[in-house]
Amino acid sequence: MTRNTELFERACRAIPGGVNSPVRAFRSVGGTPPFIQRAQGPYLWDAEGTRYVDYVGSWGPAILGHADPEVVQAVQAAAEGGLSFGAPTEAEIDMAEAIIARIPSIEQVRLVSSGTEATMSAIRLARGYTGRTKIIKFEGCYHGHSDSLLVKAGSGMLTFGNPSSAGVPPEFVQHTVVLDYNNLDAVKAAFAQYPDDIACIIVEPIAGNMNMVRPAPGFLEGLRALCSRHGALLIFDEVMTGLRVGPQGMQGLCGVTPDLTTLAKIIGGGMPVGAFGGRADVMAEIAPLGAVYQAGTLSGNPVAVAAGLVTLRRLEQPGFYDTLHAQTGKVIQGLTACARRHGVPFSGDWQGGLFGIYFRDTPPTSLAEVSACDLETFKRFFHGMLDAGVHFAPSAFEAGFVSITHDDTVIQATLDAADRVFANL
Ligand code: HOZ
Numbered sequence: 001m002t003r004n005t006e007l008f009e010r011a012c013r014a015i016p017g018g019v020n021s022p023v024r025a026f027r028s029v030g031g032t033p034p035f036i037q038r039a040q041g042p043y044l045w046d047a048e049g050t051r052y053v054d055y056v057g058s059w060g061p062a063i064l065g066h067a068d069p070e071v072v073q074a075v076q077a078a079a080e081g082g083l084s085f086g087a088p089t090e091a092e093i094d095m096a097e098a099i100i101a102r103i104p105s106i107e108q109v110r111l112v113s114s115g116t117e118a119t120m121s122a123i124r125l126a127r128g129y130t131g132r133t134k135i136i137k138f139e140g141c142y143h144g145h146s147d148s149l150l151v152k153a154g155s156g157m158l159t160f161g162n163p164s165s166a167g168v169p170p171e172f173v174q175h176t177v178v179l180d181y182n183n184l185d186a187v188k189a190a191f192a193q194y195p196d197d198i199a200c201i202i203v204e205p206i207a208g209n210m211n212m213v214r215p216a217p218g219f220l221e222g223l224r225a226l227c228s229r230h231g232a233l234l235i236f237d238e239v240m241t242g243l244r245v246g247p248q249g250m251q252g253l254c255g256v257t258p259d260l261t262t263l264a265k266i267i268g269g270g271m272p273v274g275a276f277g278g279r280a281d282v283m284a285e286i287a288p289l290g291a292v293y294q295a296g297t298l299s300g301n302p303v304a305v306a307a308g309l310v311t312l313r314r315l316e317q318p319g320f321y322d323t324l325h326a327q328t329g330k331v332i333q334g335l336t337a338c339a340r341r342h343g344v345p346f347s348g349d350w351q352g353g354l355f356g357i358y359f360r361d362t363p364p365t366s367l368a369e370v371s372a373c374d375l376e377t378f379k380r381f382f383h384g385m386l387d388a389g390v391h392f393a394p395s396a397f398e399a400g401f402v403s404i405t406h407d408d409t410v411i412q413a414t415l416d417a418a419d420r421v422f423a424n425l
Pocket residue numbers: 021022023024059155156208209398
């Protein structure tokens with residue numbers, strides 16, 4: 001028995017399914033996961049000492065590469081000063097100001113500890129601010145695992161073919177209206193049906209939890225117009241896209257201004273952080289100013305904030321996003337050329353350090369099209385690449401991530417491995 005298998009069996013005895021987050025269990029690709037021992041730059045090493053080029057990047061945070069020395073040093077320095085106070089710190093202000101300076105739609109921001117907390121709190125705030133109950137979300141978008149958002153959700157929910165969770169009473173989701181991503185007519189129809197009841201629309205402005213799916217031209221603009229017309233709030237869930245697809249997230253690229261934005265991942269530099277922010281008049285409804293309650297012992301944790309602040313500052317380097325986008329493009333264009341050389345139906349898409357790879361001829365525009373990809377070939381590709389030392393997300397319903405440390409040598413090694421794998425699919 002290999003060391004990884006041994007660890008997985010041990011994990012399964014102590015942890016449900018052997019993992020602390022379902023996608024990690026490899027259920028949709030088969031086999032058992034390597035257990036990661038350490039990571040540096042673009043690489044992971046498992047418990048057997050095998051090195052992998054990593055295209056998961058902790059599902060987004062590792063934009064500077066793993067264990068960036070300056071981030072690690074900031075974490076060490078902060079830790080020496082105390083791990084958690086449950087009281088305000090100056091660094092939290094620095095962090096809030098850094099977010100506000102980067103994302104113009106955010107006038108005030110509240111720090112939390114995860115993306116799930118950020119989206120859950122933003123929804124509560126939208127309901128409290130508008131005095132309305134219904135929310136609109138889109139099929140295949142994933143906004144964390146709070147009750148009212150676990151309907152037809154993406155990520156692990158799609159991976160396991162069960163997009164709505166047991167344990168959520170129907171009454172808890174009766175106010176969640178689920179529509180097709182990129183279908184503006186459906187949104188218009190929902191507003192026509194519930195003209196005074198919709199508190200907000202929450203959307204991933206580039207979907208990253210049903211693989212990567214771009215918004216159709218006019219979709220986000222249409223959502224903005226409908227929300228403004230009907231007095232609903234528009235929430236961009238930029239947990240994944242924020243500071244990854246560009247310096248101001250997707251909202252900076254598409255020019256659509258949401259009322260609220262949720263962030264996580266990169267703003268914590270690998271430590272547990274989330275945030276929600278937006279219009280000051282809306283944020284004023286949060287306790288202690290307003291009547292919408294939200295709280296957390298570890299919110300604004302000093303160690304996490306220290307990691308996030310260094311990360312945000314490093315993203316300001318001139319040309320950072322141009323380089324990141326170019327490097328990600330080399331991965332995707334290289335994989336596509338390689339697949340085509342070997343006659344495998346394949347396509348890809350990317351923005352900044354976020355990418356999608358699809359076993360179909362053109363990038364999908366909806367969950368239905370993502371679901372129609374050749375999932376069996378994806379599984380063989382995934383395992384072939386893993387055996388060749390390249391770590392992609394273990395699900396055809398997840399996006400991929402490139403860091404600034406994925407240089408030409410790393411990318412060429414990936415493409416050389418892909419050439420061998422595609423040849424044998
Ligand atoms: N929900 C994450 C992917 N979109 C997976 C988190 C994890 O397994 O760590």
